[in-house]
Amino acid sequence: MTVEELVAAVVALAIVSAKRLGAGLADRAMESVEQSVADRLGWLYRWIAGRLPGEEGAALVEEAGRSPAARALLRRRLVRALGEDPAGVEELRVLLSPHTPVLAHSDSLLPESSGIPRQLPPAVADFTGRGQELVRLVEAAERPGGGRVCLVHGPGGIGKTSVVVQAAHELMPSFPDGQLFVDLNGAEERPAAVGDVLGDFLVALGVPRGRIPDDEAGRTRQFRTESADRRVLIVLDNAASEQQVGALTPGGSSCAVLITSRQVLATLAVDERVALPGLDEGTAWDLLRRIGGGDRVDEDPEAGRDVVRLCGGLPLALRIAGARLATFPARTVGSFARDLADDHRRLDVLSLGERSVRAVFLACYQALPSLQRCAFRLLSALDTPDLPAWALSPLLGVDPDTADECLEGLLLVHLVQARRGETGGQRIVLHDLTRGFSKERAAEQPADEADSAVRRLLGALLSAADAADAQLRP
Structure with missing residues (x-):
C-alpha cells in the first residue's frame, strides 16, 4: 500500500473511533474479540492524534467525523507528516496489520515492541561541513570506559540536530541493541x-506497558535496569535543562548519549562538550549551492556571496535562502540578495513555509526572564x-552585579556572544540576524525605553571621560 492508501485507511478507522463506536464495542464486550477491536480503534485514534502538533490532531479527527473537508485536510496533513518519517510509515503498516497484538493499560494502548528500537530520523541528504565536530562526537561515543555523554550546544538554527543525527547514523553499527530518539521540546513553553x-x-525496549511504574523515579530505575546490559544509543534532542537530561541518562557503561540544547547546560557532567559555531564562508557557499x-x-556568484554573507553562517538561514532560490527560479539571485540586504525585511525574507529564522529567535526570547x-x-x-560588558549596567539602570548576572543568562542561551577586548575586558x-531581531522587539516597546537607556549610557561614558581627564591632568 502507498502512504496515501495507508493514511486513508487509518483516517477512516480513526473516524469510527471518534464517533465512539469503538467505545460502544468496549461497553458491550463479552468476549476478547470485541474488546480487541475496541482496543485497536482506540489505539488508532491516539496514534493519529499524536502525529499532529499539540491538540490539533485530536480536534481534527473529531471534526473529520462530521466534515468531508476536514477529512481531506486530515489526510493531507498526515501524508505530509509521514513524508519525512519513513519509520512512521512502517509503524503505520504494522498498526493496520490484523496480526499486530495490542496491549491495553490504563489510557494508553500501544503495540508490543520487538525490544530493538530504531528511532533515528533520517540523516540530512545535503549535510555539509562539520567534519571536525562529527569526528569528536563519534570518537567520544565509541571511547572505551562506558557511560559516554556528549553535548552539542549552540543558538537556534545553527544545525545541532543535523550534526547529532548524522553522528548517530555513523554510530549505529556500534550500538546493535537499538537507537532511541526524542525531541524534548526544550525551546517550547x-x-x-x-x-x-x-x-x-521502556515500551520501545520491549517492556509491557502493564509492567511500567507510574511514577517518574520508578521509571528511571527501570530504564537504567533495562539498558544496563545493552548497547543502546540515546539521542536527546532539544534538551531544556540538566534535570530533564539527568533522568534520561542510563547508568550502565555500554550505552552512549548524544544531547543537543540551545543552552550550555553548564553543570551537566559530560564527556564531550561541542559548541557549534556558524559555518565558515566556504562551507556556507557549498551549502547554498547544494540547496539552491x-x-x-553560479549565474551570479557576486550576488551569491552577498547572500552567504547576509546569512551570517547560520545554517537555517542558508537553507531557507537556498530553498527560496530553488522554489522561485524566475527570480534572479541578485534581486534576492537585494531583498536580503534590506535590514527591515531580512527576517521576513528568511522565512518559507514552516521554517523561519524569526520564529527560532522568538521562542528563545520569550523563554527569558523580563530583565534579560x-x-x-x-x-x-x-x-x-x-559593546563593553560594563555598558549593560547603565543601559538597564541596574547595579553591575545584576547586569553581569543578566549577561550570563543571555550567553547561556546563545542569544548574544562575548569576546575578549584588546584591553582584556569582555565585549558583547x-x-x-540577532541584531535585526533585537531591533524588532525594541520597536514594540515605548520609545522612551531605548531613549532613557541611551541617555544613561552616554552619562556613564561622560563620567568615565571626566575621570580619565582628571587622571591625565590632575
Whole structure:
C-alpha cells in the first residue's frame, strides 16, 4: 500500500473511533474479540492524534467525523507528516496489520515492541561541513570506559540536530541493541515530561506497558535496569535543562548519549562538550549551492556571496535562502540578495513555509526572564559592532552585579556572544540576524525605553571621560 492508501485507511478507522463506536464495542464486550477491536480503534485514534502538533490532531479527527473537508485536510496533513518519517510509515503498516497484538493499560494502548528500537530520523541528504565536530562526537561515543555523554550546544538554527543525527547514523553499527530518539521540546513553553519519555523508551525496549511504574523515579530505575546490559544509543534532542537530561541518562557503561540544547547546560557532567559555531564562508557557499542549485547560484556568484554573507553562517538561514532560490527560479539571485540586504525585511525574507529564522529567535526570547528580555532589546539601541560588558549596567539602570548576572543568562542561551577586548575586558557581540531581531522587539516597546537607556549610557561614558581627564591632568 502507498502512504496515501495507508493514511486513508487509518483516517477512516480513526473516524469510527471518534464517533465512539469503538467505545460502544468496549461497553458491550463479552468476549476478547470485541474488546480487541475496541482496543485497536482506540489505539488508532491516539496514534493519529499524536502525529499532529499539540491538540490539533485530536480536534481534527473529531471534526473529520462530521466534515468531508476536514477529512481531506486530515489526510493531507498526515501524508505530509509521514513524508519525512519513513519509520512512521512502517509503524503505520504494522498498526493496520490484523496480526499486530495490542496491549491495553490504563489510557494508553500501544503495540508490543520487538525490544530493538530504531528511532533515528533520517540523516540530512545535503549535510555539509562539520567534519571536525562529527569526528569528536563519534570518537567520544565509541571511547572505551562506558557511560559516554556528549553535548552539542549552540543558538537556534545553527544545525545541532543535523550534526547529532548524522553522528548517530555513523554510530549505529556500534550500538546493535537499538537507537532511541526524542525531541524534548526544550525551546517550547512546556518541555516534554520526563515520565512520559521514560514510558515510551521502556515500551520501545520491549517492556509491557502493564509492567511500567507510574511514577517518574520508578521509571528511571527501570530504564537504567533495562539498558544496563545493552548497547543502546540515546539521542536527546532539544534538551531544556540538566534535570530533564539527568533522568534520561542510563547508568550502565555500554550505552552512549548524544544531547543537543540551545543552552550550555553548564553543570551537566559530560564527556564531550561541542559548541557549534556558524559555518565558515566556504562551507556556507557549498551549502547554498547544494540547496539552491549550483547552476542557479553560479549565474551570479557576486550576488551569491552577498547572500552567504547576509546569512551570517547560520545554517537555517542558508537553507531557507537556498530553498527560496530553488522554489522561485524566475527570480534572479541578485534581486534576492537585494531583498536580503534590506535590514527591515531580512527576517521576513528568511522565512518559507514552516521554517523561519524569526520564529527560532522568538521562542528563545520569550523563554527569558523580563530583565534579560529588556537587556536583549537594548543591546541594539546603539548600532555598534559590539559593546563593553560594563555598558549593560547603565543601559538597564541596574547595579553591575545584576547586569553581569543578566549577561550570563543571555550567553547561556546563545542569544548574544562575548569576546575578549584588546584591553582584556569582555565585549558583547550580537550576530547580524540577532541584531535585526533585537531591533524588532525594541520597536514594540515605548520609545522612551531605548531613549532613557541611551541617555544613561552616554552619562556613564561622560563620567568615565571626566575621570580619565582628571587622571591625565590632575
